[in-house]
Amino acid sequence: MLYKQTQHKVLPKKILARRIFFIIIGSILMGIGIEEFLVPNQILDGGIVGISIILSHLLHVKLGYFIFLLNIPFFYIGYKQIGKTFAFSTLLGISVLSATTIFLHDFPVFTNDLLLATVFGGIILGVGVGMVLRFGGSLDGTEILALLFSKKCPFSVGEIIMFFNVFIFISAGFIFSWNRAMYSLIAYFIAFKAIDIVMAGLDESKSAWIISDHADLIGETILARLGRGVTYLKGEGAYTGENKKVIFCIINRLEEAKLKTIIEELDPSSFLAIANIAEVRGGRFKKKDIH
Structure with a gap:
């Protein structure tokens, strides 16, 4: 019975269709950002796409061919390291991206203004990449390569990707010009932030932990004035040994100030910790109507 439960399950058709749709849209957006904004103005992206742009410029071959060919080894690596669904999602995304750039x-081009191309190219590219990542695919083999190297060297995945991209942007300085390399770095930063926004969502959920001697009153007030459900946890002070009731709840960024006001009104001496969280699913965290 346990063996059957741990096997890979086929995704429902509705979820699979939604995933395919958003991977295709995200890949098209990335293709537009690259081919209509960045490449015509000799601005690079990082990773395998950045190398593809350099090779396309030097060899005068359409960019899409290099993007597809250079990512072929990572389809297999992704299949072995992460799974079949990820590999096929990545294959779909790379194929659509390559076809879009060729087309x-x-x-x-939309603009020859370097600043506009950098900003809007970075935004569109980042939104596209974030969309594909959010729905289980990838548009660049750099992350998979970094994952493999991180197992054999003392550097983290993020550090390896950073080293890889620094090399690409330095190469861009020699091949294109140093101001193009600096614009490329700006575009990369903008795209990185856009990916974060798409991955985290515009709602920006936060977790709140509250320790107070008036936990019941605070919990009831949060429920009534914020419409948020709360969970009571049992805690014990390591120094005093006293039993404490801990309140846990989920809020969004617009509710953070109101929560702090509630705490300040009811128990200014209480402990409050708020942290960003990437995703919330299930449970009873859905916002209730405020009466």
């Missing part, structure tokens, strides 16, 4: 290669 848009001869289209008129």
Whole structure:
């Protein structure tokens, strides 16, 4: 029975169709950001795409071919390291991205202004990548490569990706120009922040932990004035040995100030810790109507 439960389950058709739809849309957006904003202005992205842009410029071959060919080894690695669903999602995303860049290669560009191309290219690219990542795929083999290297060297995945991209941007300085390399770095930073926004969502959920001698009153007030459910946990002070009731709840960024006001009104001496969380699913965390 346990063996059957741990096997991979086929995704329901509705969820699979939704995943495919958003991976395709995200890949098209990345292709637009690259081919209509960045590449015509000699601005690079990081990772395998950045290397593909350099090779395309030097060899005068359409970018999409390099993006697809250079990512082929990572389909297999992704399949072995992460799973079949991830590998096929990545294959779909890379295929659509490659086809989009090939299709848009001869289209008129949106702008030749370097600043506008950097900002809007970075935003569109980041939104596209974030969308694909959020729905289980990838558009670049750099992360998979970094995952493999991190197992054999003392550097983290993030540090390896950073070293890899620094090398690409330095290469861009020699091949294009140093101001193009600096614009590329700005575009990369903008794309990185856009990915964060798409991955975390605009709601920006936060977890709140409250320790107070008036936990019941605070919990009832949060429920009544914020419409948020709370969970009571049992805690014990390590120094005093006293039993404490801990309140746990989920809020969004718009409710953070109101929560602090409630705490300040009811128990200014209480302990409050608030942290960002990436995702909330299930349970009874859905906001209730405020009466």
